[in-house]
Amino acid sequence: MSYEPQQPRPDYRSEGGRGIGGPDPHVSQYQGAPRTGSSGPQDDEKTVAVLTHLAGPVAALVSAGWLGFVGPLVVWFIYKDKSPFLRGAAAGAFNFNVTLWLVNVAGWICIFTVILLPLGVALIIAYWVMLLVCHIMAAVKAGRGEVYRYPMQLPILH
Template sequence: MTHPIPNPYGHELSAPSGEERTWAVLGHLAAIIAAVVSVGWLSFVGPLLIWALYKDRSAFVRRAAAGAFNFNLAIWAMIIVGWILFITVIGIPVAVLLWIVAGIAGLFFHIRAAVKANRGESYSYPWQIRVLS
């Protein structure tokens, strides 16, 4: 059963269509897919492409892809800090810990967000560096 989505402007929005839910799921999972295809280097490209395609067509898909992109920026920041610590040699244990946390958090939160999007629910990622909206 779908429920109307509350809107901050007072009126209710209709529940997202099946196509919108599918694209929102892809917006969340595109980061994982792009990371696997590019060996971790382009995880932000998938959500960015979906955001660019749907930013004017569906607010639900736009929010999903923007959240995934913004979350990936935070994950990238953790990875870069890890590399900086790794270069210092003394920071190697902290770097490895950051990489593990970034990898597990990336998988966990993207999958969790995709499941919610499949149900027609919005998801707000933790640790976002808000660039897209």
């Protein structure tokens, strides 16, 4: 018996789809890159999903809460036909951001009516808390390759 580490045997089945074994089952039909596992998103898909979930709060901070839905919408347009994982992540983030955007608008309308000022302040505080907490939780799950279901969303994109 030898205690030397064994070298992996080469796989002769993956010869560009023309070999004995046919097409390589580990090659993605979307990007031509080898898959790391039999199912689940690749590392680059996880990274884009994390950035998609974090684009909402970043854009909302930059635009004072008005443009949080733009980043997920751009990702959805780019990846809607390429990756089901990214399509679902971007659609969920967009739908959630549009819903929160409506809550933010309602809060500002209540603030300007003066009578409903306490309700408006409560809505805007709820907007920022939900925006930060839910998007951070979604980014963590996306980093693990899991799909995050936002708590409330209008079903606009699928």
